Amino acid sequence: MxxxxxxxxxxxxxxxxxxxxxxxxxxxxxAASFTMYRDPNCGCCLAWADHIEQGDRHSVKAVDHPDMGAIKAENGVPNDLRSCHTAIVEGYTIEGHVPAADIERLLAERPAGVTGLAVAGMPMGSPGMEHGDHRQAYQVIAFGPEGRSVWANYPANHGSAS
The missing domain is CATH 1.20.5 (Single alpha-helices involved in coiled-coils or other helix-helix interfaces)
Known part of the structure; x- marks a missing residue:
């Protein structure tokens, strides 16, 4: 017994x-660790890093770099998709103000042929570019050596800008 x-x-x-x-x-x-390369004179990059770190699920190491064009070229960011900062996470390149949820989906799915995600420019209302609840329409683009595709769409929201 x-x-x-x-x-x-x-x-x-x-x-x-x-x-x-x-x-x-x-x-x-x-949980993921990001290395974010940024121009030291850009403040929105740190706001994007704060967005990524919300909930203590991810960490971002910010690296000031004097030649962001070289970082982007080295990591395969297409010229027309470039923004202010470039982050590297688990072998993927994240360009600009990509929402954390889209990055988490990329890391979970790991689609063949995709080397990164980008939000071109600095659209108002994207993570790190918040302005009240106003948001310009923007797309998250998946890119890689074989081309690109729309990963996510964010429609405009013409709420109050406070």
Whole structure:
């Protein structure tokens, strides 16, 4: 009787350890470390980094760089998709004010042929470019060596600009 009780307790302990290990692995897989290259004179880049770090799920290391054109070229950012900052996360290039949810989807799905996401320019209302609840329409573009496609659409919102 005691041996069967010990055996049952051992099985429960093992099952509990497996569940805990799986949960910890899932949490670790969701967290990501970003390296963001930026012009030291640009303030919206740090606001975008704050957006990415909300909820303490991700961390962003900001690196001031005097030649952002070289960083963008080195990481394959198409000229017409360039913005103010370039981030690298888990081998992907993130250009500009891409929302965290779109990056998290990229990291979860890891689609073939996609090397990065970009929001061209600095659209008002995108993460880091907030202005009340007013938002210009913009797209998140997935890009890679074989081309590009629309990853997400964000319609204009002509709310109050406060």
């Amino acid at each position: 005691i041996d069967s009780l010990r055996s049952a307790m051992a099985r429960r302990s093992l099952a509990g350890a497996l569940v805990l290990g799986t949960a910890l692995t899932a949490c670790a897989a969701q």
